[in-house]
Amino acid sequence: MVLAICWDESHLKYNVKHSDPSTKGIAGIKPSIHRKTLNGVNYNSLYACYRIYKSVNYNLKKYKGTKRNYTSVTRTLKYYRIISNRGIVKNHPTTK
Numbered sequence: 001m002v003l004a005i006c007w008d009e010s011h012l013k014y015n016v017k018h019s020d021p022s023t024k025g026i027a028g029i030k031p032s033i034h035r036k037t038l039n040g041v042n043y044n045s046l047y048a049c050y051r052i053y054k055s056v057n058y059n060l061k062k063y064k065g066t067k068r069n070y071t072s073v074t075r076t077l078k079y080y081r082i083i084s085n086r087g088i089v090k091n092h093p094t095t096k
Contacts, residue, residue, distance in 0.1 A: 001053060001058070001060070001076075001080050002027075002046055002049045002050050002053060003046075003079075003083055004076050004077070004079035004080035004083055005027055005028075005049055005053065005060075005063065005076055006026045006027050006046060006049055007076075007079050007083075008028075008072060008075055008076040008079055009026065009027055009028030010025070010026045010027070010028065012026060013026065014026050014044055024043050024044060025043050025044030025045070025048070026044055026045070026046065026049070027043075027044075027045075027046070027048060027049035027052070029043045029044075029048055029049070029052060031043045034048075034052050034055075037051055037052055037055045038051060038052070060073050060076060060077070061073055064076070
């Protein structure tokens with residue numbers, strides 16, 4: 001799921017410019033919101049994405065911070081299905 005989130009947020013580019021200036025890095029993280037969760041981990045990393053995703057109990061809607069518009073959630077799930085169907089991702093909690 002981490003790869004799908006990062007693909008949706010930045011197309012796996014570390015130096016991406018997000019439309020919201022407070023959103024940073026490959027995973028579209030807002031460092032000011034997730035400072036405690038990251039606990040010194042570089043926000044511009046796949047590991048940071050994993051830590052935040054895990055901290056919201058693998059809930060994609062919470063990760064994306066959406067309450068009404070599920071477009072980005074649907075798009076990320078589509079990317080996840082593509083990645084997992086190609087055998088890249090196995091044994092993730094959302095595949096059980």
